[in-house]
Amino acid sequence: MPIRSLPIAGIAILTAIALAGCVPNRVAATSQLTVTMTDDGCAVSGSTAPSGNVAFTLTNTGTDVNEFEILADDKLRIVGEKENVTPGQTVSLVARLQPGTYYTGCRFQQVGATIGQAEFTVTGTTIALDQSTEQLARTAVTDYVSYLRSQVQQLIPAVAGLTTAYEAGDDQAARSLFAGARVFYERIEPTAEQFGDLDPKIDYREVDAVAEDLGWTGFHRIEKDLWPPAAGALNSDGTSATLNWAPSTPAERKTLGDGLVADVQQLSDLVDKKDFTVTLADISNGAIGLLDEVAKSKITGEEDWWSHTDLSDFQANAQGAEVAFGDVMPIAASQGAAGTKLVASIQKEFAALNALLMKYGSIQAGFAPYDQVTDAQRRDLSNQVNALAEPLSQLTHAVLGVPAS
Amino acid sequence: MSDPEHDRSLSRRSLLGLAGAGAAGLALGGGAGVAATTAALAGSTPDPGTRYAFYGAHQAGIVTPAQDRLHFAAFDMSVAATRTELISLLADWTAAAARMTQGLEVGDGSVDGDLLAPPDDTGEARGLPPSGLTITFGFGPTLFTDASGADRFGLASRTPPLLAPLPRFAGDALVPASSGGDLCIQACSDDPQVAVHAIRNLSRIAFGRAALRWSQLGFGRTSSTSTSQATARNLFGFKDGTANIKVEQGSAVDADVWVPASDGPAWLAGGSYLVARKIRMVIENWDRTRLGEQQRVIGRDKGEGAPLSGGTEFTEPDFQAKAADGTAKIDEAAHVRLAHPDFNKGVRLLRRGYNFADGNDQLGRLDAGLFFISFQRSPEQFIAIQRSLARDAMNEYISHVGSAIFAVPPGARAGQTIGESLFA
Numbered sequence: 043m044p045i046r047s048l049p050i051a052g053i054a055i056l057t058a059i060a061l062a063g064c065v066p067n068r069v070a071a072t073s074q075l076t077v078t079m080t081d082d083g084c085a086v087s088g089s090t091a092p093s094g095n096v097a098f099t100l101t102n103t104g105t106d107v108n109e110f111e112i113l114a115d116d117k118l119r120i121v122g123e124k125e126n127v128t129p130g131q132t133v134s135l136v137a138r139l140q141p142g143t144y145y146t147g148c149r150f151q152q153v154g155a156t157i158g159q160a161e162f163t164v165t166g167t168t169i170a171l172d173q174s175t176e177q178l179a180r181t182a183v184t185d186y187v188s189y190l191r192s193q194v195q196q197l198i199p200a201v202a203g204l205t206t207a208y209e210a211g212d213d214q215a216a217r218s219l220f221a222g223a224r225v226f227y228e229r230i231e232p233t234a235e236q237f238g239d240l241d242p243k244i245d246y247r248e249v250d251a252v253a254e255d256l257g258w259t260g261f262h263r264i265e266k267d268l269w270p271p272a273a274g275a276l277n278s279d280g281t282s283a284t285l286n287w288a289p290s291t292p293a294e295r296k297t298l299g300d301g302l303v304a305d306v307q308q309l310s311d312l313v314d315k316k317d318f319t320v321t322l323a324d325i326s327n328g329a330i331g332l333l334d335e336v337a338k339s340k341i342t343g344e345e346d347w348w349s350h351t352d353l354s355d356f357q358a359n360a361q362g363a364e365v366a367f368g369d370v371m372p373i374a375a376s377q378g379a380a381g382t383k384l385v386a387s388i389q390k391e392f393a394a395l396n397a398l399l400m401k402y403g404s405i406q407a408g409f410a411p412y413d414q415v416t417d418a419q420r421r422d423l424s425n426q427v428n429a430l431a432e433p434l435s436q437l438t439h440a441v442l443g444v445p446a447s
Numbered sequence: 448m449s450d451p452e453h454d455r456s457l458s459r460r461s462l463l464g465l466a467g468a469g470a471a472g473l474a475l476g477g478g479a480g481v482a483a484t485t486a487a488l489a490g491s492t493p494d495p496g497t498r499y500a501f502y503g504a505h506q507a508g509i510v511t512p513a514q515d516r517l518h519f520a521a522f523d524m525s526v527a528a529t530r531t532e533l534i535s536l537l538a539d540w541t542a543a544a545a546r547m548t549q550g551l552e553v554g555d556g557s558v559d560g561d562l563l564a565p566p567d568d569t570g571e572a573r574g575l576p577p578s579g580l581t582i583t584f585g586f587g588p589t590l591f592t593d594a595s596g597a598d599r600f601g602l603a604s605r606t607p608p609l610l611a612p613l614p615r616f617a618g619d620a621l622v623p624a625s626s627g628g629d630l631c632i633q634a635c636s637d638d639p640q641v642a643v644h645a646i647r648n649l650s651r652i653a654f655g656r657a658a659l660r661w662s663q664l665g666f667g668r669t670s671s672t673s674t675s676q677a678t679a680r681n682l683f684g685f686k687d688g689t690a691n692i693k694v695e696q697g698s699a700v701d702a703d704v705w706v707p708a709s710d711g712p713a714w715l716a717g718g719s720y721l722v723a724r725k726i727r728m729v730i731e732n733w734d735r736t737r738l739g740e741q742q743r744v745i746g747r748d749k750g751e752g753a754p755l756s757g758g759t760e761f762t763e764p765d766f767q768a769k770a771a772d773g774t775a776k777i778d779e780a781a782h783v784r785l786a787h788p789d790f791n792k793g794v795r796l797l798r799r800g801y802n803f804a805d806g807n808d809q810l811g812r813l814d815a816g817l818f819f820i821s822f823q824r825s826p827e828q829f830i831a832i833q834r835s836l837a838r839d840a841m842n843e844y845i846s847h848v849g850s851a852i853f854a855v856p857p858g859a860r861a862g863q864t865i866g867e868s869l870f871a
Binding site for chain 2: 431
C-alpha cells in the first residue's frame with residue numbers, strides 16, 4: 043500500500059500471537075498443567091504460565107463427551123483446542139502461548155457456550171517465531187476452523203431457544219433472543235455463504251427472497267412476525283409491508299421455526315465434517331467480506347428492517363472479521379516492515395471501530411435500536427468502517443502475496 | 448511542464464480570465480466567462496492533451512483557464528486524527544495529485560498490481576488524456592479551531608486572521624451538511640470523468656484520516672464545441688461573465704487574488720482565499736418571467752448580452768443612462784449594477800464557478816443553479832460584494848444553500864508538500 047503512510051507509534055505487533063496445533067516435537071514444554079473436565083466445570087490447575095510451550099493434561103471425569111478451548115483475550119478467537127474427549131479419557135494438548143490474557147473453558151457435549159471459563163495469564167517475554175510460513179498457515183487454518191465450529195456450536199442452542207419461544211407464541215421472549223441468536227451466525231457468515239442455498243434459507247431478507255422467487259424462510263421471516271409492521275409501513279424497497287405478506291399462523295410458525303433449526307443443524311454437520319477446511323484466502327477474504335457486509339447492509343439499516351437490531355449484527359460481523367484477521371495476522375506480521383505496518387494499521391482501526399460501537403451498547407447488554415441512530419452517527423460509523431476496510435483490503439496480499447518460506 | 452514559455456502563456460490567459468471575472472453577474476457564472484474568454488483566445492475547443500504543471504509558486508486551478516468541468520469536495524478530519532496524520536495526508540494527496548494532473552495513475556496504477564490486492568488506482572481515467580486537470584487544496588477555519596473551540600492539530604496560533612466563517616447574508620438558506628469543511632479539493636478538468644476520478648481517489652487515500660463532508664459536480668459551457676466567440680450562458684439563459692475588459696494589467700492578479708507576504712500570515716504568502724457558495728436557482732419561476740423583467744433583473748439584454756444602457760456585449764454599462772420616462776436604463780436593483788466594481792469600491796474577485804443540476808427535488812423541480820467559486824486576496828472582497836447584493840432583484844429567483852471558505856496555501860515545489868509552510 044504505497045500511497046498510505048500511517049504513523050505507527052509503539053504498537054507491539056506480536057502481543058497476542060498464540061500458536062497451537064502443529065507444534066514441533068523438538069520444543070519442550072516449559073509448563074505442565076492439568077485440566078479436570080466435568081459436566082458443569084473446567085478446572086485448570088493453575089491460572090498462569092510463562093510464555094512458551096504450555097502443556098495441558100486433560101481428563102474428562104464427566105458423563106459425556108467434552109472439549110477444551112483456549113481463547114484469546116477477545117473470548118472468541120481460539121488459540122488451542124482439544125475436541126472429543128470422552129468420559130474417563132486422559133489426553134494432552136500443547137499450546138505455544140505469547141504473553142497476554144487468555145481464557146480457558148470446556149464445552150460439554152460440544153455444544154453451547156463454554157463452561158467454567160477462567161482467565162489464564164501468560165507472563166514473560168515474547169517468544170521468537172521460528173516457524174515457517176507453511177507452519178504459520180497450518181496453525182491459522184486449524185485455529186480458524188476451530189473458531190467456526192465453536193460459533194456453530196453456540197448457534198444451535200441459541201436458535202433452539204429463539205424458535206421455541208417463537209413457535210409457542212411467546213413473542214416477548216422471542217424478541218429478546220433474536221439479536222443474540224444471530225450473533226453466532228453473523229460472525230461466520232462468509233463460511234455459511236459457501237454452502238450454496240444454506241445462507242438464503244437462513245438469512246435472506248424478504249426483498250431478496252421475493253426478487254429471486256425463493257420461498258422466504260429464516261431469521262428475517264421470523265423477525266417480521268415478531269416486529270409486525272404498523273399500518274402503512276413499507277419494506278426496505280418501498281413496497282407495502284403487507285404485499286404478499288401476512289402474519290404467520292401457529293402452524294406456519296412451527297414450520298418456519300423447525301426449518302431454521304434444521305438449517306443451522308445442517309450447517310453444523312457441514313463444518314463438523316472431518317474433511318471440512320478453509321484456505322488462508324478464505325480466512326482473509328472472509329474478514330474483508332464481513333466488513334463489506336457491514337458497509338453494504340448494516341450501515342444502511344436494511345438488514346434488520348423490522349427489529350432495528352442492526353448494530354448487534356454490525357458488531358458480530360466486525361468480531362468475525364477481527365478473529366479472522368487475528369488468525370492470519372502472524373503471517374502478515376512476518377513479512378517485514380510492510381507487514382508489521384499493515385498489521386499495526388488494521389489493529390488501530392479495529393480498536394477505533396470497537397470503541398465507537400461501544401458507545402451504542404454491547405452484544406451482552408444490547409445495542410441502541412438502529413432507527414434511533416442519527417444520520418450523523420451513521421456517517422461516523424460508516425467513516426470508521428471505511429477507515430478499517432481500506433487497510434484490511436490489503437490483508438490477502440500481505441498473507442498470500444509473498445513466496446512461502 | 449515547467450517550461451517558462453508555457454508558464455508565460457498561462458499568466459497571459461489568467462489576466463484575461465480575471466478580466467472576464469470582473470464583469471457583471473457576481474453571483475452567477477464568473478467561471479463561465481473565463482472559459483469563454485479563453486476559448487475565444489484559443490479559437491478552438493479544449494485540447495484534451497492540455498497538461499498543467501502541478502508544482503509552482505501558486506497552486507494551479509486558480510488563474511488556470513477555467514476548464515469545462517468541476518468536482519469540488521469538502522472533507523472533515525477524522526475524530527481521532529492527529530497532526531502527524533494530517534501532515535501525512537497532505538503528503539499523500541500531494542503525491543497523488545502530482546501524478547494525476549500529469550495524466551498518470553495513482554501509485555502502482557489500476558491494472559499492473561498484485562492480483563491479491565486492490566489496485567492503487569481506481570482505473571476509470573485509464574487511457575484518458577490529462578484533459579487539463581488541476582487539483583487545488585484549501586484549509587477551512589475548522590481545521591485550525593473546530594466548532595467546539597478545540598485546537599486539534601496545534602494550528603490555532605497559525606490561523607489567518609481573516610479566515611472565519613462567512614457572516615450571514617440576506618437570503619441565506621444554508622444547509623449545514625453542504626457547508627463548511629476542514630479541507631477542500633477543487634478538481635477541474637475538461638473531462639468530467641477525469642475530475643471525478645481525482646476526487647474519488649483522493650477520498651480513498653483519505654479514509655481513516657479524513658472523510659467526505661460534501662461534494663459538488665459542476666459543468667461550465669453547455670458544450671465543449673461551442674464557437675470561439677460565444678460567451679457562455681448560465682442556467683438563467685443569460686450570457687454571464689461578459690467581458691469587463693478594463694483589467695488587463697498583470698498587477699491585477701497580484702493585487703486582488705494572491706495574498707502578499709505583507710498581509711500575513713507568512714505561511715499563506717502566495718496563496719489565496721477560496722469562497723464557495725451553492726446557489727440554487729428557482730428555475731421554474733424564472734422561466735415563466737416575462738423577457739422584459741428577466742432583462743431588468745440582470746441589467747443586460749438576453750440575446751446579445753449588451754448592457755441595457757446600450758451598445759454591444761462588450762460595451763461598458765452606463766449606470767447613469769436614463770430612459771425617456773426618467774428611470775434608469777439599468778435598474779437600481781439590477782444585478783449587473785450591484786455587482787459592478789464601480790459600486791463596490793473597485794473590489795474584484797476571480798470567479799471560477801460552474802453550473803450544476805443535481806437531479807430534482809422532492810417537489811419535482813430541477814435542483815439546479817450555480818456553484819459559485821471565487822478566489823480573492825481577502826475574504827472581505829467577497830463579503831463586501833455579497834452585502835451589496837442584498838437588494839439584488841435576482842434574489843427573488845435564487846437562494847444560497849451552501850457556503851464555505853478556505854485558505855488556499857501557496858504552491859509547492861517538486862519534493863514539497865502542499866501546505867508544508869503551515870507546519871514549518
